[in-house]
Amino acid sequence: MNPEFTPKLFSILKQGVSKEVFTKDVLSGLIVGIVALPLAIAFAIASGVSPEKGIITAIVAGIIISSFGGSRVQIGGPTGAFIVIVYGIIQQYGINGLTIATFMAGFIIIGLGIAKLGNLLKFIPYSLIVGFTSGIALIIFLSQINDFFGLDISKVPANFIDKWILFVKNFDHLNWYAIAIATTTIIIMLNFQKLIKKIPGSIVAIILTTVVVKIFDIPVDTIESNFGAIPNHLSMPTFPKIDFNTIQALIQPAFAIALLGSIESLLSAVVSDSMIGGKHRSNMELIAQGAANIVSSLFGGIPATGAIARTATNVKNGGRTPIAGIVHALVLLAIMLVFGPYAKLIPMSCLAGILIVVAYHMSEWRQFKSILKGNRMDIIILLTTFFLTVIFDLVIAIEIGIILSSFMFMKRMSDSVLIQNISSENTNGEHLFDEELADLPKEVLLYEINGPLFFGAARQFQETITNTHLQPKVIIIRMRYVPMIDATGYQSLKEIIKSYKARHIQVILSGIKDDLKKDFKKNGMFLILEKEFVVKDITSAINKAKEHI
Numbered sequence: 334m335n336p337e338f339t340p341k342l343f344s345i346l347k348q349g350v351s352k353e354v355f356t357k358d359v360l361s362g363l364i365v366g367i368v369a370l371p372l373a374i375a376f377a378i379a380s381g382v383s384p385e386k387g388i389i390t391a392i393v394a395g396i397i398i399s400s401f402g403g404s405r406v407q408i409g410g411p412t413g414a415f416i417v418i419v420y421g422i423i424q425q426y427g428i429n430g431l432t433i434a435t436f437m438a439g440f441i442i443i444g445l446g447i448a449k450l451g452n453l454l455k456f457i458p459y460s461l462i463v464g465f466t467s468g469i470a471l472i473i474f475l476s477q478i479n480d481f482f483g484l485d486i487s488k489v490p491a492n493f494i495d496k497w498i499l500f501v502k503n504f505d506h507l508n509w510y511a512i513a514i515a516t517t518t519i520i521i522m523l524n525f526q527k528l529i530k531k532i533p534g535s536i537v538a539i540i541l542t543t544v545v546v547k548i549f550d551i552p553v554d555t556i557e558s559n560f561g562a563i564p565n566h567l568s569m570p571t572f573p574k575i576d577f578n579t580i581q582a583l584i585q586p587a588f589a590i591a592l593l594g595s596i597e598s599l600l601s602a603v604v605s606d607s608m609i610g611g612k613h614r615s616n617m618e619l620i621a622q623g624a625a626n627i628v629s630s631l632f633g634g635i636p637a638t639g640a641i642a643r644t645a646t647n648v649k650n651g652g653r654t655p656i657a658g659i660v661h662a663l664v665l666l667a668i669m670l671v672f673g674p675y676a677k678l679i680p681m682s683c684l685a686g687i688l689i690v691v692a693y694h695m696s697e698w699r700q701f702k703s704i705l706k707g708n709r710m711d712i713i714i715l716l717t718t719f720f721l722t723v724i725f726d727l728v729i730a731i732e733i734g735i736i737l738s739s740f741m742f743m744k745r746m747s748d749s750v751l752i753q754n755i756s757s758e759n760t761n762g763e764h765l766f767d768e769e770l771a772d773l774p775k776e777v778l779l780y781e782i783n784g785p786l787f788f789g790a791a792r793q794f795q796e797t798i799t800n801t802h803l804q805p806k807v808i809i810i811r812m813r814y815v816p817m818i819d820a821t822g823y824q825s826l827k828e829i830i831k832s833y834k835a836r837h838i839q840v841i842l843s844g845i846k847d848d849l850k851k852d853f854k855k856n857g858m859f860l861i862l863e864k865e866f867v868v869k870d871i872t873s874a875i876n877k878a879k880e881h882i
Contacts, residue, residue, distance in 0.1 A: 337449075338617050340401045342655040354653055361652035362660025365408055365643055368533040369395075369661060370668055372643070372691070374556070374676065375684040376411040377635065379476055380419035382428065383560045384676065385669070386635050387411050389567060392666045394625035394637030399658025402621035403614030404602040408643040408658050409625055413691050414597050415590070415636045417472050417727045422586045424491050433573045434583045435630040438590035442623030445595055451615025457596060458741075460711040461718050461734040463700050468722025468730065470696035473688055480685035481515045483508020483553060493724050511553045511682035514542045518686025531650070535687050542683040543675075556684075557677035565673030567666075570631035589728040590626070594638040598622045601639035608648045642694065710741045743789035751783040752797045776806040777878045779871075783814040788821035795825040799832060807878040808833060811871055813844030823856045830861050839881050842867045843874035 336344070350358075369391050377387025391410035398409030422431045445451065475496060479486045484503045490496050518538040525534035546553060556563065602613040618639070625637050647657050704715050714737055721730035773779060780798055784790065798810070818826070830840045845853070845867055853859060853867070868874050 337614055338620070339614070340617060340621065340655075341403055341405050341614065342400055345405070345654050350654060350656070355656060357651035358654050358657040359660050361647050361650040362657040363664055364531060364533070364650050365647045365652070365657065366661040366664025366668070367536050368646055369408070369410060369640075369643055369665060371535040371539050371679075371684070371687055372640075373411055373665070374679070375688050375691070376413060376416060378556070378560070378681075378684060379413075379416045379473060379688055380411075380635060381423045382419070382431075382635060383563075384556055385563045385673070386633060388563075388665060388669050389632050390629050390634035390637050392567070392662050392669070393632050393634055394629045395662030395665065396659055397625040397628055398598075398621050398637070398639065399655040399662070400621075401617070401624060402639075402655065402658075403617030403619075404605060404639070404644075405611050405613070405654055406605045406609060406644055406647050406652050406657065407598070407602055407613075407618070407639045407655075408647050408661060409598075409622070409637050410640050410643065411635055412597060412638055412640050413473055413688075413695050414466065414469055414593055414638070416476070417469050417722070418586065418589055418593065419635055420476075421491055421726060421728070426583065426586070429573065430583060430586075431635065432630045432633070433575055433579055434587045434590060435626050435634075435636050436573055436575070437580065437583060437587035438594065438636065439623045439625070439627030439630065441587060441591035442595055442626060443620050444623075445591070446616040446619030446623060449616050451595075451599060451619050457735070458711070458714060458738045459700075460704050460715040461731075461738050462596065462600070463697050463704060464715045464718030464734060465722045465727060465730050467696050467698070467701050468719045469727065470692040471723055473692040473695070477685040477688050477692075480554065480681040481512065481689065483511025483682060485554070508553060508682075510551050511680070511685075514546070514551075514553060514680050514682040515686040515689070518542060518683045519690055522687065522690045533646075535690075538686065539679055539683055542680050543678050546680050547678055551680075554681040555677065556679050556681065559681060561677070563669075563673045563676045565670050567669075568633055570628070571633075572631065585728060589731060590636045591623075592731060593727070594622055594626065594636060595619055597641070598639035601641040601644050604641055605644050605648055608645065609653065642691075710745070714738055714741065746785065746787065747789040747793060751781075752794055753781045753783075754778065754797075772875060774807075774879060774882060776882055777809060777875070778803060778805040778807070779809045779811060781811045781814075785817045785819075786812075786815050786822035786826070787817065787819040791821040791825040794822070795829060798829055804836075805838060806882050807839045807841060809841045809843055809871070809874045809878060811843045811874070812849075813846075813870075815849070816846075818849060818852065820856075823852075823858065827858065827861050839878075840866065841874045841877055841881075843871050844869065 373387035373391040374384040377384050394409045398407055419431060422434055476489065478500055479489050484500070484506050485508070486499060486503055490499060521538040522534040525532070525537050545551065546555065598618060599615055602618055606613055622638060629635070629637050701715070704711050714734060717737060718730050718734040721733055782794065786794060833840050840862060842862070850867070866877065868877055
C-alpha cells in the first residue's frame with residue numbers, strides 16, 4: 334500500500350501501541366470530548382441549525398477523520414470557520430441545500446486528495462488566511478450580540494449593515510440576567526484553567542449557569558425555548574436527492590466548503606506536527622476529511638474539518654495517536670445518549686459567552702497587526718479579504734482573495750525575471766561574461782534570461798528583445814537559468830524568432846536544459862528554428878554566430 338495514502342492509524346497499529354500511550358490517549362480523548370460538547374452545540378446554533386446537528390457532526394466526522402486521516406492527533410468536527418458560510422447557505426437554500434452542498438463538498442475534497450493537491454493548498458498566502466479568519470471571528474462576535482445582551486430578536490439578518498441597524502433599534506430591550514450569565518461565562522473560560530488545567534472552563538460555565546437558571550427560574554432564553562429538546566439518539570442516514578439543477582445551484586457553496594475545510598484541516602495538521610514533531614500525510618488527510626463530510630451530511634450533520642483548538646488540547650493532554658480522536662467521538666456519543674435531554678436547559682447567553690471567547694482566540698489580531706506593518710501587496714490581500722468577508726460574503730472573499738493573490742504572485746514572479754542585454758555595445762560598464770565578450774563580434778547581440786519564462790514574464794521578454802534599436806546579424810539568447818517555459822513563453826519565443834527571420838537576423842539559443850529540449854519538440858520549436866541553432870553553451874553559441882556571419 335502506498336504510504337502516502339495509508340491512514341496514520343493503520344501504520345500506528347501495525348507498529349503496535351504501548352499500554353502507556355493507549356492510556357494517555359484514552360484520557361486525552363475523554364477530556365477533548367468534554368471540551369468539544371459545548372463547542373459543537375454553540376457552533377451549530379450560531380450556524381442557524383439545531384444543536385444536535387453539531388453533536389452529530391462531531392461524533393460521525395470525529396470517528397472517520399481519526400480512523401482514516403493522515404494525522405496522528407487531528408480532532409475533527411464542526412468549527413467556527415464554517416459558521417458564516419453555513420448560515421449563508423441556510424438563508425438562501427435551506428437545511429436541505431446545506432446537506433446537499435456538504436455532500437458535494439465531500440467528494441470535491443476527496444478529489445483534491447486523490448489528485449495529490451494536499452501540498453499545494455499549503456501555498457495559499459498567509460495574509461489571505463488571516464484576512465478571512467479575522468473576518469469570520471468578527472462575524473461570530475457580532476452574531477452573539479443578540480443572545481449576549483438578551484435582546485430577544487427572533488431573526489437576525491445575515492447582512493452586516495442590516496444586522497447593526499436591528500441591534501441599535503433593540504438596545505433598549507437589554508436583559509441584565511443574560512448579560513450577567515454571558516459575562517460570567519467569559520470570566521470562567523479565561524481564568525478557570527489557571528486553577529485546574531484538566532477541567533475545561535466552558536463545561537464549568539455551562540454546568541454552573543444552567544443549574545443557577547433552573548433553580549432560580551431566571552428569565553433568559555435557553556436551548557429548549559429556542560429549539561426544543563435535544564434528541565438522545567442518532568437518526569438513520571438518508572441520501573439527499575440530487576439532480577443537475579441542484580448541482581448547478583449549489584456548486585459554488587460546495588466548493589467554498591471544500592476549500593475552507595481543506596485549508597483549515599491542513600493548517601491544523603501542520604500546527605499539530607510542530608507540537609509533536611511529527612509529519613502528517615496531506616492527501617490522506619483530505620480523503621478522510623471528504624469522507625467525513627459525506628457521511629456527516631447523510632446523518633443530518635453540518636460541514637466538518639480539523640479543529641485547531643481541540644487538536645491542540647488533545648496534544649497538550651497527552652494524545653499521540655488517532656485513538657484519542659476516536660475516544661473523543663465516543664465520549665460525545667455517550668453524552669448525547671445519556672445527557673442529551675438535560676442539554677436543553679443550557680442558557681443561550683452562556684453559549685454566546687463561549688462563542689465570544691472562541692471568536693477572540695480565532696481573531697488572530699496579533700498576526701493581523703503584524704501583516705499591516707509588512708509588504709504592501711500582503712496588506713492589500715489581507716484588508717480586501719477581511720472586508721469582503723465581513724460586509725459581503727465568505728465565498729466571494731475566498732474567490733477574490735485567491736484571484737488577487739494569484740495576480741500578486743504573477744507580478745512578483747514577473748519582476749523577478751531578469752532579461753539583460755550583454756554585448757560589446759553595452760555602455761554601462763558592467764560585463765558579466767568578460768571572457769566570452771572579449772571574443773564577441775560587434776554584429777552579435779547577447780541577451781541573458783534569468784528566471785522562468787512564463788505568461789507573466791513573456792510580454793516583458795518579448796518587448797525587451799524586439800525593441801532594440803540595433804541591427805545585428807545574429808542574436809544569442811542565453812537561457813541557462815531558465816527552469817521552465819509555459820505555452821505563452823513558447824509563443825513569445827516563436828514570434829521573436831519569426832520576427833528576426835523576416836529581417837534576416839539569425840537567432841541562436843544557448844544553454845537550453847535537456848528537459849526543456851524535449852519540450853521544444855512537443856511545442857514545435859524546431860519547426861521555427863533549426864536544431865543546429867540550439868546549442869549547449871555560450872562558447873558554442875559564439876562560434877556558431879561567427880560561422881553564420
